[in-house]
Amino acid sequence: MFFLYNLERRLTLHPSYFGKNMTELVTTKLMKDVEGTCTGSYYIISVMDSFTISEGRILPGSGLAEFTVGYRAVVWRPFKGETIDTVVVSVNQHGFFAEAGPLRIFVSAHLIPGEIKWDPNGTPPSFHDEETTIQVGTHVRVKIIGTRAEVGDLWAIGSIKEDYLGYFLHLLPP
Amino acid sequence: MLKNFRAGDRLRYPITISKFLKNKGDEVQRGEALLQYTFKFERTIGDPALNEERTVEETGYADWDCPTEGTINKWLVKVGDVLTKSQLFVAIDEPCPHDMQYAGLCTKCGKDMKEITWATESMDTDRATIAMVHDNVALTVSAQEAMRAEIDLQRRLLQQRKLSLVVDLDQTIIHACIDPTVGEWQRDPTNPNHGAVKDVRTFQLDDGPRGVTSGCWYYIKLRPGLVGFLERMSEYFEMHVYTMGTRAYAEQIANIVDPDKKLFGHRIISRDENGSVTAKSLQRLFPVNTNMVIVIDDRADVWPRNRQNLIKVTPYDFFKGIGDINSAYLPAREDALGTAAAAAAPPAATSAPLPIRNGDASKSPNAPGQANKIPEHEKAVAPNPNGVDDALLQLQAQEQERALEKQLKERPLLHMQEELDKEDTDTAESEASEEGTTTPPSSPEQQNGHSPTPHHRHNLLRDDDNELACVEKHLTATHKQFYEKYDARRASRHRLQEITSELIPNVGVVLDYLKGQVLKNCTIVLTGIVPQGVDVMVSEIGLQIMSFGADLKRKPTSRTTHLVVSSARPRTDKVRKAARIPSIKIVNQDWLAACLAEWRRVDETPYLMDINPGDRANRHVPAADDDMEDDDEDKSQPKITIVNSGQQNMFEEPDESAGDVSDDEDDDEDEEDPFGVIPSEPASPVQELKKMDWDDMDDELAEFMGSDVESDSEAESLYQGSGKRKHDDLASEDGDSAEEGTGSGEEGNTQGGGDEEDDFDELEAELEAEFEKEDVEEQEGGGATTEDQHMEG
Numbered sequence: 001m002f003f004l005y006n007l008e009r010r011l012t013l014h015p016s017y018f019g020k021n022m023t024e025l026v027t028t029k030l031m032k033d034v035e036g037t038c039t040g041s042y043y044i045i046s047v048m049d050s051f052t053i054s055e056g057r058i059l060p061g062s063g064l065a066e067f068t069v070g071y072r073a074v075v076w077r078p079f080k081g082e083t084i085d086t087v088v089v090s091v092n093q094h095g096f097f098a099e100a101g102p103l104r105i106f107v108s109a110h111l112i113p114g115e116i117k118w119d120p121n122g123t124p125p126s127f128h129d130e131e132t133t134i135q136v137g138t139h140v141r142v143k144i145i146g147t148r149a150e151v152g153d154l155w156a157i158g159s160i161k162e163d164y165l166g167y168f169l170h171l172l173p174p
Numbered sequence: 175m176l177k178n179f180r181a182g183d184r185l186r187y188p189i190t191i192s193k194f195l196k197n198k199g200d201e202v203q204r205g206e207a208l209l210q211y212t213f214k215f216e217r218t219i220g221d222p223a224l225n226e227e228r229t230v231e232e233t234g235y236a237d238w239d240c241p242t243e244g245t246i247n248k249w250l251v252k253v254g255d256v257l258t259k260s261q262l263f264v265a266i267d268e269p270c271p272h273d274m275q276y277a278g279l280c281t282k283c284g285k286d287m288k289e290i291t292w293a294t295e296s297m298d299t300d301r302a303t304i305a306m307v308h309d310n311v312a313l314t315v316s317a318q319e320a321m322r323a324e325i326d327l328q329r330r331l332l333q334q335r336k337l338s339l340v341v342d343l344d345q346t347i348i349h350a351c352i353d354p355t356v357g358e359w360q361r362d363p364t365n366p367n368h369g370a371v372k373d374v375r376t377f378q379l380d381d382g383p384r385g386v387t388s389g390c391w392y393y394i395k396l397r398p399g400l401v402g403f404l405e406r407m408s409e410y411f412e413m414h415v416y417t418m419g420t421r422a423y424a425e426q427i428a429n430i431v432d433p434d435k436k437l438f439g440h441r442i443i444s445r446d447e448n449g450s451v452t453a454k455s456l457q458r459l460f461p462v463n464t465n466m467v468i469v470i471d472d473r474a475d476v477w478p479r480n481r482q483n484l485i486k487v488t489p490y491d492f493f494k495g496i497g498d499i500n501s502a503y504l505p506a507r508e509d510a511l512g513t514a515a516a517a518a519a520p521p522a523a524t525s526a527p528l529p530i531r532n533g534d535a536s537k538s539p540n541a542p543g544q545a546n547k548i549p550e551h552e553k554a555v556a557p558n559p560n561g562v563d564d565a566l567l568q569l570q571a572q573e574q575e576r577a578l579e580k581q582l583k584e585r586p587l588l589h590m591q592e593e594l595d596k597e598d599t600d601t602a603e604s605e606a607s608e609e610g611t612t613t614p615p616s617s618p619e620q621q622n623g624h625s626p627t628p629h630h631r632h633n634l635l636r637d638d639d640n641e642l643a644c645v646e647k648h649l650t651a652t653h654k655q656f657y658e659k660y661d662a663r664r665a666s667r668h669r670l671q672e673i674t675s676e677l678i679p680n681v682g683v684v685l686d687y688l689k690g691q692v693l694k695n696c697t698i699v700l701t702g703i704v705p706q707g708v709d710v711m712v713s714e715i716g717l718q719i720m721s722f723g724a725d726l727k728r729k730p731t732s733r734t735t736h737l738v739v740s741s742a743r744p745r746t747d748k749v750r751k752a753a754r755i756p757s758i759k760i761v762n763q764d765w766l767a768a769c770l771a772e773w774r775r776v777d778e779t780p781y782l783m784d785i786n787p788g789d790r791a792n793r794h795v796p797a798a799d800d801d802m803e804d805d806d807e808d809k810s811q812p813k814i815t816i817v818n819s820g821q822q823n824m825f826e827e828p829d830e831s832a833g834d835v836s837d838d839e840d841d842d843e844d845e846e847d848p849f850g851v852i853p854s855e856p857a858s859p860v861q862e863l864k865k866m867d868w869d870d871m872d873d874e875l876a877e878f879m880g881s882d883v884e885s886d887s888e889a890e891s892l893y894q895g896s897g898k899r900k901h902d903d904l905a906s907e908d909g910d911s912a913e914e915g916t917g918s919g920e921e922g923n924t925q926g927g928g929d930e931e932d933d934f935d936e937l938e939a940e941l942e943a944e945f946e947k948e949d950v951e952e953q954e955g956g957g958a959t960t961e962d963q964h965m966e967g
Contacts, residue, residue: 146284
């Protein structure tokens with residue numbers, strides 16, 4: 001789920017950058033530092049606005065200036081029970097991996113409906129029944145049934161063993 | 175899923191079960207108290223200051239908390255039981271066995287497996303430890319799950335009458351390099367190498383910022399006949415790619431080799447998922463059994479656990495001197511059985527590979543780029559059985575980067591071609607100088623049967639490899655043999671539908687059998703092939719010879735059938751010895767290579783070595799014959815007949831004591847005598863001296879000492895790890911010592927080794943002095959520059 005979130009971050013600036021465009025430099029550095037990162041429970045998708053940059057404070061010893069920047073960002077946090085659209089990136093006998101943006105979700109064969117069978121002889125190998133084929137590149141709607149977070153990364157387990165889940169559009173593999 | 179839980183090691187044994195809080199059929203949560211127990215413990219009470227301390231025994235009461243959630247199936251203990259150590263306690267019916275996990279999450283119930291509470295006795299992550307999918311190490315399964323998956327696989331393969339074939343990339347089915355010279359040759363139709371490189375495929379690996387090598391072109395040469403080979407093999411085998419290159423590299427190659435993904439599909443495993451950077455293991459893909467797996471690889475030493483399943487192919491060396499660009503983390507190759515032509519090739523061509531040996535193209539550069547695709551944690555999860563620490567890896571990666579840049583800048587191929595062109599002009603002279611010597615012709619063309627036309631520019635690269643045809647033959651033969659065996663076993667059973675593991679023959683055994691027939695009844699001795707100080711019995715080539723059914727011996731005896739000689743060193747002590755036994759065929763290493771490649775005992779005639787007439791002549795000296803028989807370890811033959819210039823002499827073999835035999839074995843270390851002059855049985859050196867052919871020996875010594883390649887390797891072995899400068903110095907010093915050696919011939923050759931050592935000691939002293947001098951100079955130089963700076967300031 002996406003949220004607008006007010007965050008705060010401390011940034012340091014090298015003395016050689018001190019000057020009139022310092023605000024701009026701090027903003028750029030903030031974007032570079034935080035956009036696309038994972039804090040452990042959510043991904044920071046994009047920095048939006050409302051920068052409140054504090055006065056710079058020279059750090060004793062190094063000469064670097066430290067700024068405290070308040071900003072608003074779009075963040076994405078996957079929740080247990082959430083249903084999301086994903087693209088299959090890898091298929092093996094135990095299940096398949098699907099990606100939703102930065103998050104990689106594994107759907108095990110156990111959580112794939114029984115009639116969708118693993119076919120190792122196909123080119124490429126896939127899970128399929130009469131109507132649906134799940135192979136690399138397939139778009140799949142997945143329900144997240146568990147997530148785990150560590151600093152810097154998130155993982156999730158998904159399921160398509162419920163109504164209205166699974167295959168919804170097939171695109172050719174890239 | 176029923177699982178038994180143990181009481182745990184942290185309790186204060188002995189304990190007495192006093193009361194069940196939950197009974198059979200009750201639903202329990204993790205951390206809930208299941209039973210009460212009591213334990214006895216001693217406590218010190220009283221005031222230590224008054225010396226009134228005493229211990230009293232007290233009884234403690236405690237709960238035992240549930241380590242998991244589920245339904246209690248059965249208590250395995252009774253109220254009143256006294257437990258003295260941890261034992262099976264309770265059987266709990268769990269809703270989920272957690273037997274497949276992804277990055278610490280159960281893939282069936284989505285629970286976090288890394289959670290630890292006070293009640294946790296064993297980690298839930300231990301329930302699934304086996305990574306068996308190709309492209310992800312974070313996905314692990316339990317042993318049962320792995321076995322189930324594997325039985326499914328075997329059943330399917332048997333139905334299709336296929337086997338699994340694991341294929342290595344670098345130097346097995348392709349050869350890669352990044353030397354931009356190849357691109358230039360490709361665009362230049364007048365270049366002699368144009369024909370060979372025109373079908374070389376290229377791709378660019380651009381994966382994020384890195385040094386000079388960022389986005390450089392990779393040149394990929396497919397082994398001749400590869401497409402047809404893979405196509406035909408895919409009917410008999412399900413094929414996997416297993417490479418030490420990075421994932422991005424492996425996928426690029428797979429795209430070239432198999433654009434439709436029909437042959438390999440997504441069955442590609444690379445260094446990123448291997449879990450070890452020094453060894454490959456079939457257990458990574460087939461954790462339970464490898465009975466139906468064959469490997470083709472150009473290196474046997476990277477498969478320490480799966481030698482039985484390996485068909486070792488001759489390394490494909492198209493871009494001369496480049497080697498394997500993905501081998502930087504592997505130990506240096508030691509099994510190289512160079513061809514006779516290569517051994518005699520110009521020094522430029524043979525010495526060039528040494529510095530570039532570790533030149534790797536794709537290694538480190540890809541690592542940072544890969545991070546985008548494979549999350550960092552998944553790499554961290556990869557088991558690292560060799561315990562290689564990250565700092566070391568970093569260092570190696572940097573080294574590799576440097577070597578890679580070197581290949582880009584120095585262009586070894588261009589240099590070699592220039593060298594070859596230069597040599598062409600000198601051909602006439604060199605051929606004249608070769609007259610009468612025993613060394614094989616120096617230009618590779620002659621070895622390959624192409625007679626060079628004068629004034630024709632020779633091409634460095636040639637496209638004449640037919641190894642894949644041999645490999646195909648071996649693979650089909652193995653496949654046939656395997657299924658014959660399987661059918662025979664199946665026919666003997668009545669219940670046909672049941673496939674059990676004992677019904678499936680082990681393809682490793684089949685391979686062993688087929689290979690064992692090749693050199694059966696051959697007794698082989700090697701000389702000049704295994705480096706000094708390496709035991710031939712455990713060397714790569716030695717193991718290979720033995721796996722082909724030959725009897726490998728350290729010394730030539732009358733039972734020996736073949737002596738394999740390195741054409742770089744055609745006159746070792748063993749050659750002399752073997753020359754006196756007419757039944758021994760003295761062949762060069764190409765014979766061995768041909769046997770190992772073709773899996774048959776090839777005709778020796780084209781490979782026979784020319785033996786110096788002087789060596790053969792030795793047999794006229796009776797004393798020498800006695801010597802030879804002393805060496806003979808074979809006691810089952812008391813009498814030996816030696817054909818000696820038409821007449822037969824019968825020798826009664828002297829009784830050897832057991833001690834003599836062991837002595838012989840002890841002597842084995844020094845038998846690889848690089849000079850080929852020290853007698854093997856120095857029982858009476860003085861006596862030996864009398865019948866030495868001194869001129870002959872001096873020639874030989876001079877020849878040996880004069881050759882740069884030899885002295886280089888000599889110096890390297892003695893001064894391992896010393897700087898390059900030191901190395902060069904040594905090479906020049908070697909020339910000096912050669913002169914000394916020839917001059918002081920009368921001193922006796924038995925002291926040769928000692929002299930050599932003294933020489934090196936002297937050298938070392940000299941070098942040290944020189945180093946010191948240089949240091950001083952450097953300091954002075956540094957001082958000068960700082961002075962200059964002062965002046966400027």
